[in-house]
Amino acid sequence: MPLSKKRIGIVCPYGWDTPGGVKSHIGDLAEYLIAQGHTVSVLAPSSSDENLPSYVTSAGRPISIAYNGAVARLLFGPVAFSRVKSWIADGNFDVLHLHEPAIPSISLLACWAAEGPMVGTFHAASARKKIAFAITPFVEPVIEKLNARIAVSEAARETLRIHLDTDAMVVPNGIYADRFADASVDSRWSGNTMGFIGRFEEYRKGLSVLIEALPQILRRIPDIRILIAGPGDPESFLAKLEPHLRNRFTFLGTISESDKANFMASVGIYVAPNTGGESFGIILAEALAAGASVLASDIPAFDSLLGGGAYGTLFASENAADLADKAIALLEDPERRRAVSHKGHDYAQSFDWDVVAERIYDVYEMAMVGGRGVTLASDNRAWNRLLGRSNE
Amino acid sequence: MNNFLLAFFFLSIFAWYLSFLATRLNRLHHRVETSWANLDGLLQRRAAVAIEIARSEISDPAASLLLTFAAHQAREATVRDRSQAETGLTGALGILIENSADTQNPLEQELLLELKDLTAKIKVAIAMHVESVTRTQMVRKKLFIRLFRLAGSAPEPVTYEFEGDVF
Known part of the structure; x- marks a missing residue:
């Protein structure tokens, strides 16, 4: 296997200072990838810049919202959007990994703003909570941009198939066995x-x-x-x-x-x-x-x-x-x-990270075929190019 | 004057929507291309490994012949015959794996391991390709896309028969 070091951007939709399954999954994955020699940056909402690991960039203070049957600490809005955009522009990433991109969060914003190799991981599994996917018509063209979808379980995969009419591969969450x-x-x-x-x-x-x-x-x-x-x-x-x-x-x-x-x-x-x-x-x-x-x-x-x-x-x-x-x-x-x-x-x-993270990285590699890297979608729009606003 | 402005406004909204749709479709076509490039590359590597295996001690002469033939066919097949050739190679490799459970030679074990790894990756690559093709086909069916011929001259993407095979 050729050892090439990549620049990987991961977006966490939930507040970094609240414990949770998605957050610890992202933290472990990021640390594993860094140990492999890759450059990893995680963008996550956070109440303060203190006590953040060096690989985490704060996207701003999260808001508590009753969502999907629980109180979620999420973030969106114009200020968050511009932070997401500058994170993508500065990061110069080879691939973006967005977690839970179908809910209104910075993951969705990143998926909207970015162009290039992207992988999405879907964690939620629920048949009843339709509201989580009530925004489907808006989400669909955005989710479409993902080169690959990962579901953490068969249940999450089924949820995705029902609500967003798209299939995903199953890669479980990891543990340090x-x-x-x-x-x-x-x-x-x-x-x-x-x-x-x-x-x-x-x-x-x-x-x-x-x-x-x-x-x-x-x-x-x-x-x-x-x-x-x-x-x-x-x-x-x-x-x-x-x-x-x-x-x-x-x-x-x-x-x-x-x-x-x-x-x-x-x-x-x-x-x-x-x-x-x-x-x-x-x-x-x-x-x-x-x-x-x-x-x-x-x-x-x-x-x-x-x-x-x-x-x-x-x-x-x-x-x-x-x-x-x-x-x-x-x-x-x-x-x-x-x-x-x-x-x-x-x-x-x-379930060991040695197995799980390698499988996730394999998916990254497949998404990166062609190797264009991640850019801002707005740079590619015709009118911005005409006005000379492109970065290229 | 007001009516004129209103018409202009709606016209520009509509133009923006068409440009949005065209961008969306273009992106999907791109996704189909890259996912196929990825799958194609993996399949080529599988054929190469198959030839290596045929040359090694893992397979008996008859199986070697079968495997070499299938691998060469898969490598040289035209687009039209590709599907059948890949199915043939999958079958030949399947028979081989079943009969070669206990090899001790480290070099051969490595080959089999590489094959196993490739097979797993090919499964993922197939899923990615099929997803992008079906999604593109769905979007191409949209009314405005057909009406304004936003797909241009891009050929309708297709999935191959071998992609439905259970590996």
Whole structure:
């Protein structure tokens, strides 16, 4: 493979200072590409210029908008547009990688302003939230400019096919598999335990399903413990529970990345009872990489990530009785647990950045055939050329 | 006077819209060309690897002959015969891969690995080409584009039959 270093521009639609799946995906990808010797610049909305990694350029302060069923921190408007344009003009990029370009954001603006090799990645997967694509007639001619489309999951690909009538290739989100493979078992968390990571107060994370299943599990496995890591208020949460269930819960608060890996490697079962709203389920890929035995609801994202149950156990979503049955069966059969999690561990390597980023870079290379580089669309317009406003 | 201004205004809007459509179509035609150039390049590389494999110990003499023939055909085919030639090469390589699961020679392993890598890339390239062609065909059907002949003399882009094959 010829080693040629490229100039790559990546646009993140969501505010850089709010944690999120898309943001961390872009951060990891950018760092991987930089480590490979490429020059990478990320354009993202940000509240302040401080604490930004050196490869991130701020496009201005994001606005909180209720969008697509959640509050998104987005940015658009004439000021943002001129920042996007000058970023493209100064960047002299070989290829642009736009994330979530179908929503009103700087990704869409960049796609509008730029001419040349462009790749778009679509993260969102939702059949119901039509509003996300209500602007289709305006978006279509813009999205058309993308040389290649990537969807992060089959569900995202299906969403794209329904709403924008266009096909995409599936490249999953990446994880640093090594960090999880090196995890060690911590005796505080091992044994008959079920681990859960996430904002446990959010209904869609599904902790209430687990609580409903707990009495049934307790009857068979009296020493079961539920370990919960993630932000939230344990006191008000515990107050809602029956007294005899309370002492089964341990709250760890927010844990560090290395603790997270050890946590996943230690717990008897890693449980993800989410009721929906997941487009990829990166946490399950991480749990598999750490060698955890995974028990997850059968929502589309988890079902496809766990290979229909080949690399972890699925239970009927929002069905507490089924969750309890599957959990008991797993906890009583350590042999089977080991066998499945061993397979899952090998499978998780396919989500490693070494694999995923190379696949994304292959797509870049294909988009770059012809090698014109990225320019501003306005430079190519006839009247601007006539007036001598072109940069060339 | 006012009517005249209004007419002028709408006329310029319309002219702008036509120019917008023409730019859009031109861009799509360009996308079809580059995605085909990309796919074509990958297919040429696949034929080259196939010939290498035919010369190596991986394939028995009969398979070698079949492979060399298919690869040369794919390389030299005219546009009209290209699709059939590529399908032939895909088939020949498919048979070979099935029968050569356990080779120990590092050089041969490298060849097979390269072939696997190329096959994956060709799949992506085909998807990109098909997408750009169908999109272009869709836009070319638009009323104003046909009415004002905005496609000019650019030939209607087509997908090839072999692109529908499951690799």
